[in-house]
Amino acid sequence: MKNLVRALRIEKGLAQGELAEAMGVSRQTINSIENERYTPSLPLALALARYFGTSVEEMFDDQG
């Protein structure tokens, strides 16, 4: 699923590992989300959106 995770992470100056640590998932999971290979669960999507101060709808695009 298309998403803004990479853009928001870079904007915040975070490494994948740092974001993974904050979310309680592996670095590979963040990498898979950014590369649209893995669609996160609702709790993780909500956590990511909260972390970046945005909404799930803005962060993830299921139409793309």
Place this chain on the structure above:
Amino acid sequence: MTRVNCGRRGSVSRWLMPAGCVLFGCVLLLAGWLGHQLVTGLIGLVIMACFGLFVALAGRSETVRGLRGDGRDERFAQIDLRATAATGLVLIVAVIVAFLVEIARGHDGSPYTWLGALAGIAYVAAVAFLRWRG
């Protein structure tokens, strides 16, 4: 910094799988000893202990950590689920093929008849239970 935990299991399980491997190896040894096949049992124990040691001491690769249990998260849980389903499918196909071969050879299909029936019943029961649980 906000820290959430999305399905990651703690490091308590790091030694669980290696210990389980050694335990299963001991069970193999016991079964071999009971069946007067001590060498077979010993080989089983050595293989299981080596695998357990490898999993315990191997590096930080995601696959190894996932197998070991530490560093698992929701994505690995999904991978685990799919891998388990694929394994089950392979086993069921193997049982069906073995059953057909046994029938074609003029045998009664044992023990594959019961294994196939068990797989079918287990699948239907799991579907019913999971549907009931919502």
